[in-house]
């Protein structure tokens with residue numbers, strides 16, 4: 001037996017949705033961040049690499065498998081739905097860190113009852129129905145869902161105990177019509193499936209507003225190699241995110257730069273290259289919504305050739321994603 005310290009040189013595993021609702025948006029998201037996946041053995045290859053990023057492996061998995069791998073530590077980073085994280089991981093906040101919501105894959109996990117139940121509008125009304133069913137008919141209200149844990153927690157928080165879960169693996173909204181359950185807990189985006197099945201959401205029946213998140217595993221083996229790869233990936237993602245929210249304004253000021261005033265206070269803008277306009281040219285980063293107000297301001301201060309563009313990436317030393325990750329590993 002050697003006493004040499006074990007060096008953890010394991011590569012980073014990035015788990016990416018390979019099918020279903022999140023696949024297209026997730027691939028587009030990484031593409032915008034300049035992260036291109038290489039599948040050396042063709043389209044059906046479930047392992048890949050990232051062009052230009054050393055020490056990273058890409059695992060192509062289903063959204064729910066990604067949650068399992070993040071929870072066990074088999075994957076370091078992944079994209080998946082918050083609904084699946086909250087459902088599948090008992091103590092989610094201990095096992096994973098939600099680095100950032102991604103603005104796609106929006107869906108609400110809801111409690112829905114038959115539209116014909118006109119007097120049932122709230123969880124309290126539902127509690128009355130459940131109690132009555134139990135006392136008058138000796139039966140428990142049946143709830144069809146695949147969100148067993150979310151349902152138990154939500155119902156308990158509303159004091160509702162007289163019910164039974166009927167686990168559903170698909171077409172959950174059809175359960176009431178099929179007679180296998182009275183109500184359902186499921187995910188909805190447009191509401192089309194609920195309507196088609198004559199179901200309505202209770203007024204206080206939105207259990208969770210979910211979207212796709214970039215998620216980090218706290219339990220994964222975070223060696224130096226994995227950390228370095230994570231930083232490379234997260235710096236590109238943060239640079240793209242930052243770029244999307246800013247516009248770059250360049251203007252010729254010819255000595256008028258001292259009349260600019262406090263652009264940060266006035267417009268929430270920054271002067272990334274400094275206030276002293278080299279050759280009379282100043283570069284300003286400003287929030288998209290303040291662009292035209294700032295342009296007017298520059299014009300009044302004597303600015304000319306004011307050019308506005310959208311940067312592709314803004315790399316900054318301060319990276320909120322890396323900071324969030326580092327605080328946990």
Ligand SMILES: Nc1ncnc2c1ncn2[C@@H]1O[C@H](COP(=O)(O)OP(=O)(O)OP(=O)(O)O)[C@@H](O)[C@H]1O
Nearest residue numbers: 019020021022063081082083084105106107187189
């Ligand atoms: N309209 C939607 N319906 C279902 N999920 C959605 C919807 N919009 C976004 N999502 C998100 O996508 C995740 C994965 O859903 P998806 O339908 O791809 O897989 P699944 O239903 O878990 O598995 P399967 O591929 O077997 O259907 C959901 O958990 C949710 O976070």
Ligand SMILES: O=P(O)(O)OC[C@H]1O[C@H](OP(=O)(O)OP(=O)(O)O)[C@H](O)[C@@H]1O
Nearest residue numbers: 170171186187188189190191192193194
């Ligand atoms: O509110 P809507 O826009 O109608 O979307 C909601 C439906 O979409 C999902 O099913 P999916 O199509 O993923 O099939 P699945 O049940 O096999 O997962 C979900 O389970 C709902 O049934």
Ligand SMILES: [Mg+2]
Nearest residue numbers: 020021170187
């Ligand atoms: Mg689905």
